Amino acid sequence: MTYLLQFLFIAIFAVAVGLFSKKAKHIWQNIRLGKDEDFSDQPAKRWKNTLLLAFGQKKMFKNPLVALMHFVVYAGFLIINIEMLEIVLDGVLGTHRLFAPYMGGFYSFLINAFECLAVAVIAVCAIFLIRRNILKIKRFLSKDLQGWPRSDANFILIGEIILMCLFLTMNATDTLLQSRGAAGYSEHLTGNFIVSQHLHGIFSGLSDGTLMTIERMAWWIHIVGILAYLNYLPYSKHLHIMLAFPNAYFARLEPQGTMKNMTSIQNEVLYAMQPELAPTDAVAPDKFGARDVMDLSWRNLLDAYSCTECGRCSAACPATTTGKLLSPRKIMMDTRDRLEEVGKNIRTNGSFQDDGKSLLHSYITVEELRACTTCNACVEECPVSISPLEIILELRRSLVMEESNAPQEWNNMFSSIENNFAPWKFSPDDRDAWINS
């Protein structure tokens, strides 16, 4: 029986890790569909950002209460997973509480700490469920989240509560069985744990056999639940718990006002004006700006997978908050959705086959792009260093330079700049007329 269970455990574990690795590889490949961009500069500053922005969640602390709650879930979930090491080893080796005999009092200290964190995680997840579903918080009510994204968020919170409850149930039934001297449990006396001992009352009326069944069920559902969770992550907005770290490392370090230079066009101008200075080996780009996800930088694509759809960007966006169609959060969600679609297309067909769709137009409309004031509020707000603005600007470049798609007023502005060297139709001769006016 034990061998059978060990085998079953190893099989489930291997399948779960295998499936996750496969999906992780797809995500890696998808991100690499983006254009090259070099982020190898200033490693010291980058590590500092990773420490402050990802581990320290610095930007979250703009709203200290929410940040603290978020930190509890993050730290709680992460730290409790240290216990995973023992659980996995127990599963593989067919042992029970493998570490208990070796660690003595420290073992109880650890489990007590995990139990306290588990209670904190349950409490905060419950508050988050209330915030999302009962309190009328604008960024959670937004139409961006209609359908799957809203359920996704709730599934994660409910999932975490269930996992934590299983962990406590497992400990409560285990310690109760220990106190009864039940076989298989009394060999490792850990003593009662700080939280789960209070659950003994619920289980005390049950027979040893039933308790063992509950304990085993809780143990199995807990570990299988965590493995399921691992495999749910890549399909979920919750992927940020992993990608927030590289996203912080690869954060853009130049001042936020800086717009990405287009060397190709810089060279075009040089060819026309000073050919002797223009590089002779530069390859002409096949298109200007971004029409689809492959035209964006890999950095933008990593952004898309790192987005947890919290909506802080859209809550700060002057366009979104005044009722325009644009929502920076939707820009990120659209980019990820389209990227997933393109990735699937490539894996099915070997290479990308035109599906008559593109990020621009099929997902993000001209009206959305036009509404952006480039104010950087979205970039400033994002706790995980995402720039929706960069994507918006790349798509605008495609609209204007590939499709000549600009509102008449902008075309007038362009022609004024070209002919009058100012965005309005004034004579350049009058540029200094203010001196005498």
Add this chain to the structure above:
Amino acid sequence: MQIATMAELAASGKQPEVLFWVGCAGSFDQRAQRITKAFVTILNKVGIDFAILGKEEMCTGDPARRAGNEFMFQMMAYQNIQVLNGYGIKKIVTTCPHCFNIFKNEYPVLGGSYEVIHHTTLLQQLINEGKIKLKEGGSFKGKKITYHDSCYLGRANHIYEAPRQVLEALDAELIEMKRCRSKGLCCGAGGAQMFKEEEAGNIRINIERSKEAVASDAQVIASACPFCNTMLTDGVKKEEKEDSIQVMDVAELVAASLAD
């Protein structure tokens, strides 16, 4: 007004300490021209050795670039850098945060590297150094002034304190709107929005911001960008508050408070 141009100075073999980049709004927009003049008044009063490009100045290309027209931006940048480097310009002061941002962050990679300073920072420095002397009990003493953060100064370049310190030097009562500093709400003009009609929505961005400014109970809304100034002036008019609330550039406030 006596203002030297680079061409004149170069002809007599002279090089000013700093180039004042007036910008398109500052040159052509009637309201923004008053900001330009106020700033020049201060520069002259302090005796700053400066010049302008005059007719040789051109759009930096900012609105074209933000609208997506990189070709036009690169053309303008190329021409401007030719002129600026031709005169050996080392330092530029500008009254427009968009010009400031593009010179500081986007021209260097194209071969145009200068020390760039926004006029609010320069004013703060001159006040701190005691070079700008302000009237005792000037006209803004005790007045409630709120400062509207320009996106291209604030979030784009982290200049939040300089304009505020200038306002405090006026002995004014500085009050903050709910959304200020890094959370400051855009006036609605950036990203080439100034040059086109706004998309359909519930409210115009400049009205939303102006309502917030009006609600702050300020008597003066201080701006540091000619475009913000236009947007907020329009918004205050729409709210029918133009008689009780003035929208003024930081430079205008200083110019009106200079000691004789």
